[in-house]
Amino acid sequence: MTIKNALMEAKSSLKGYENEAVFILCEYLKKDKAWLFLNQDIKIDHEPYFELIKRFKSGEPFEYIFEKVDFWGLEFKIKKGILIPRYDSEILLFQILNLCKKNTFNGILEIGFGSGILSIVLAKELGLKITACDINPKALELALENAQLHKVDHLIDFKLCNFKQIKENYDFIFSNPPYIKNSYPIDIWVQKEPKEALFGGEKGYEILEEIIHFSLDKKVKFLA
Template sequence: MTNSKELFSEVVNRINLPEDKAEIESIAYLLLDKKWNLTRTHILTQKQVTVNQTEVDAYINRINTHEPIQYILGETDFFGRSFRVTPDVLIPRPETELLVHEIIRHTKSINQPAILDVGTGSGCIAISLALEIPSVVHAIDVSLNALKIAQENATRLNATVTFNLQDILKEPITQKFDLIVSNPPYISQQEKQNMKPNVLNYEPHTALFAPGENALLFYKVIAQRAHQALNPGGSLWFEINEHYAKEICEIMKANGFEAVITLKDWNGKERVVWGRII
């Protein structure tokens, strides 16, 4: 038996990732919380805990290979809920919560909006919207394995979402919707060399990289398809790479969207673009 503060210190001291102290401590806090139910209060009060040292060693070894802590734990928190994640799906980012929050605000005055999430991955956007808004939510993805994780998350969280296998680059949207949302792949192949190993070596490349050299391909195709699939007054919402905000706004305007707006996240980076079909 050891006390939780000593365990926390051991984990922090043995993690040798090229990250700052705050990031390493956040990984350690997550590990202790999810694996041994030890909160920060428990650590501060040095609560006694019994752990298997071999298990501790195994977790630390995996962390030191740059495997994301979310994949090691098999879950991550998003919009106040726990979502199962595997290497088949992109890890939901806190920044994406801004997208969900703004859509919730926008749809308050819309009765039972029909919503489509393009490239749903873990289902975090679609499921959060289905649980927060009285709505009819559909979600599509090109990956069958991702859809299995998304359906599992929806079932566990009691969310009603219709999931379908679809390649948005090859197939049109055949139903009508009031709102379409997407956090598509937007990293170019040239940017690979600047990416951290925990992302590049573990997260699904189909969810990270646009095919070829055109980082904006998905935005162009989704904007074209959304224009045909949205009801009058409907809106299209994108999460974006802040470096492409201007270009994505132009893509939306060129495809008939008006009153196109860019929203910044809490780090001051342009993170969301949305517009409406008039």
């Protein structure tokens, strides 16, 4: 089947998500959008492409399909069972970087590292040593892979534990915890992500409150 016909069929299947059909084909062929439209008569093995379309249509996010995510201008690995990084994490990272540039900290702790991106970018840009904890074994495995990928694994101590088990003291703690109400409706693609990384309780901010109290008990200078 030609690229033109494959796209037509995929777009017909994804009504309202025609651009996504193009994006998936670009990823499948490892080509950019311009190349697709300059080579519409080239024949391709269309069956794997339609399988990718089927997975997306069923609610599987792009990031899980291709096992990668772009963040802060960098590419990271991502896998099912780990929260997909979003733009709000970049806003948080911007604030974290500013704080670290203006202050000197004896110890930095990230609570809930997920894919590891926040600590990894912080270590990569500023060369800082960081401790990071999470309760998800899949997150630990992925974060270590990403840290090795970006050559900062020697700077980050990833721990598999609840933050309440941390005994050491830190000047600076940062976290992007679950903050959605348990009853809040989420769209089909978000439903594929781990619920424990999305929902923060009946009110939504219960885990955030726990982190605040933990930080106060530890007499932390800065919390982000």
